[in-house]
Amino acid sequence: MNGHIKMEAFVVILVAINVFMRWFILAQGTKRCHDRDSNGWWQFIPLYKQLMSREIYRYRSKKEVE
Template sequence: MSNIFSFSGRIRRTEYAVTQVLVSFVGGVLFLIFSASLFAGESVATGMLIILFVPMLLLSWISLAAGAKRCHDRGNSGFFQLIPFYGLWMLFGDGDHGTNRYGADPKRRVSQADLLKASALRQVS
């Protein structure tokens, strides 16, 4: 798994999906903890809200970082993840073959353009 806090590079669909599932699960558990604290009283709920703010902020950062890297795999800016329903496109759409401006292909596939460059270099040598 790549650096989960970094917004640079590319990740595969599987890593993106697993990250989003784990973030959703942990976020759900934190929400249940906060919901349970509501029954204990207003002061407890306020304290839990303050305590859970940092983990929720970290989860949001991790989710946005994974989304940005998945957008990069598709050859787009990380801001594309802000488009409604683009997350489905990131989940089911294939990434760019070969290297793009955001880095090497995480599946280690070679694009036709890279093959043509390699063959041209061999012919020149």
């Protein structure tokens, strides 16, 4: 019985870490969207984050050339 309680505690800790990490990733994505003057909901469009990061990379490379 003691092992079962330890396993439940471990699962609760893993779920808490998972929830925190998902919240953190969504918060960071929302900040990046707002940096580009977009609504935070845009990050739920598939591949939007990849397109956004590619555009930011291109913008930074242009600044380094100038």
